[in-house]
Amino acid sequence: MPVDGTEAPRSGRIAAELRRRIAAGELAPGDRVPSTREITREWGVAMATATRALTELRREGLVRAVPGVGTVVADVDAGADAGAGAGRPVRDARQAGPRPAPAARARRRSATDGALTPGRVVTTAVAVADAEGLAAVSMRRVAAELGVSTMALYRHVADKDDLLLQMMDAAFSEQPLPADPPEGWRERLTVAARLLWGMFRRHPWLAPALSLTRPQPVPGALPFTEWALAALEGRGLDLPTVMTAHLTLVNYVRGTAVNVEAETEAEALSGLDVEEWLETQGPALGALLATGRFPALGRLTAAGYELDLDVLFEFGLQRLLDGIAVLLGETP
Structure with a gap:
């Protein structure tokens, strides 16, 4: 590459x-x-x-x-x-066993310096998930990072599901939307989509944890919904279409970001990074291309195409917004 x-x-x-x-x-x-x-x-x-x-x-x-x-x-x-x-x-x-996340290790050392709080529990859980994935987060693991008993956590979170909701809320709340929105609908949706993308990149576990069909009650996520709906409302679309356009945008960003977590898990399971894995697939792909049945793919492979998720995200985002523009009767 x-x-x-x-x-x-x-x-x-x-x-x-x-x-x-x-x-x-x-x-x-x-x-x-x-x-x-x-x-x-x-x-x-x-x-x-x-x-x-x-x-x-x-x-x-x-x-x-x-x-x-x-x-x-x-x-x-x-x-x-x-x-x-x-x-x-x-x-x-x-x-x-897993090495504690760097931020979590620091919090573990300081856990006895003050009382255990919900914020301390959630921040530690987020640090573990960021470093090792959501599967590494358990009540026992978070308690170990904080240097307290597992039962001590239940005074601050009801269970693991409640902990996950609070983790998601913390992630959404750390990057607020601008106080002064741009005037154009396209500019507003672009701002929201890029903030979401950055959030999913910082916290790769967040995109897989977020459900589209069974939306979780995450207070920190509601400003993003309100921002997108307000950007499209009153522009000639009926309300169900406005909501569908918003969900399509969110699902596009989330769906692209899911690849980040999936790649990290694949690397951990196989012991191979993406370049090493591609090298193992080279002979099989070369044999397929040698048949001459896929000339366009062969030319692209020879040119050395390199997948960049950030470039892929931005390209898809602009094409999706072009489609919404057509829906609104505008020229993309």
Whole structure:
């Protein structure tokens, strides 16, 4: 896949920092290294950049992929490049259990500094979900991160379903809509869609958790609904059509964002990042293209097309808004 002149140096710097942590012993053999999702958050880079950084370390033999666990520090000899990280007993990464999310670890250390609060419980649960996915969130896990008993959580949340609702509300509430909306309907819907997309990117678990057919009572999400309805109301459409247009927009953003969580889970289960997985599919795809039955796909593959979810989102968003424009009798 093509690498531009900006992303390549950044992936190299990230790899160098992880290499330093391994050499310093901050990451010992068997320890999980930051996932691609954690790297994108810590360094503010694209998923492809994070993938390149981990691929570089794999090729050097410093890390290895463990199916069902993720990428861990490889066992190295005392004279190997990892230096101070060498010579330590290797822990079985499958038995080591999940490493606490960085933000959650900090909250665990400070949990005894003050009373347990609903906000502390929810923030910790969100940190675990952000780092490891929604499946990692349980009442027992959140209690362990906070350093309290599981039963202590039930004074603040009714059960796991209630915890999830509060997590979703917190995620929607962290990025409020602008106080002064743009004048045009298209501009207003664009603002809302991009905010939702950013929210789903920061919290990959949120899109799969959000139901379209059985909408959850999430107070923080209602301003987005009101914003979209107000943008389209009074423009010649009946109210059911206005609501359907709004739901179509939300479902488009959500449906595209679901791929982020799915890719992270696939990487954890297979131990392969997207580039490594594509390499395993190369021979099969090459054999299909060699038949000559798919000339357009063959030309595209030869040109080196690179999928970028952000580009895909923006392209689809503008085409969807073009369709709404036609519905309103406007020229896209």
